[in-house]
Amino acid sequence: MMRTFRSFAAALAVILGVAWGHxxxxxxxxxxxxxxxxxxxxxxxxxxxxxxxxxxxxxxxxxxxxxxxxxxxxxxxxxxxxxxxxxxxxxxxxxxxxxxxxxxxxxxxxxxxxxxxxxxxxxxxxxxxxxxxxxxxxxxxxxxxxxxxxxxxxxxTSTPNRYLLYALLGLALPALVGIGFALAARGDRKPA
The missing domain is CATH 2.60.40.1930 (Macroglobulin (MG2) domain)
Known part of the structure; x- marks a missing residue:
């Protein structure tokens, strides 16, 4: 779980860097x-x-x-x-x-x-x-x-807040869905 959170935090840092990089x-x-x-x-x-x-x-x-x-x-x-x-x-x-x-x-x-x-x-x-x-x-x-x-x-220049919000959501939404599926799949496993 902690590893997944770290991966998500790293991905978010990259996304934010791209959004403000210009x-x-x-x-x-x-x-x-x-x-x-x-x-x-x-x-x-x-x-x-x-x-x-x-x-x-x-x-x-x-x-x-x-x-x-x-x-x-x-x-x-x-x-x-x-x-x-x-x-x-x-x-x-x-x-x-x-x-x-x-x-x-x-x-x-x-x-x-x-x-x-x-x-x-x-x-x-x-x-x-x-x-x-x-x-x-x-x-x-x-x-x-x-x-x-x-x-x-x-x-x-500064990106307008509304535009930046939609851009970040568009970039983050697929990642969040993928993380959700990964967590759901892990929850179905039973230890042997």
Missing amino acids: AEPVQLVVQLAPGGERVNVEMQMIGVVSTLPIRGAVVEVRLYPLTDELSRLLEEGGGELSQAGNADLPATPVAQASFEEAREGGYRAKLPVPPAGDYLLTVVDTTFKGEDALAAKKVSFPLRPSGATLSLELPE
Whole structure:
């Protein structure tokens, strides 16, 4: 019985570690390269604490015209915008595209080339339900022939309690049923 309890406690510790394992800031290195009528966007995602590549992320890139309100938000953030929770900005993007994972922790997308001017390049992570994260910096078009490289940081996010509860129950329920069957089967044995 004690061995079964220890096994259950170990399994629960692993499940909790997985559930909270993504809640760390993520360092982004975004490279923009001219590609004719499109801008090639390459991005590397690395966990700040774990230093591991971030795999399987659901991420998109958006270009917003740099309005006075967005400029003010950038100034307040020291030239960078980084927020968790609401990924909506007070403007309409002129271009956006979803990233595809090209390699472990490496993502790529293509954006249409916008008219000349200043823009807010925004990376939005919507991997986990209810915990959007956003990081943004100013970029100017047209790009230089060598392109541009931006360093951004997605903030730490917290999983909503209701979502976490359902996720943990979904992971723990099969284990609890298995433990119940094992205990029931042990109870039918009679010593010889």
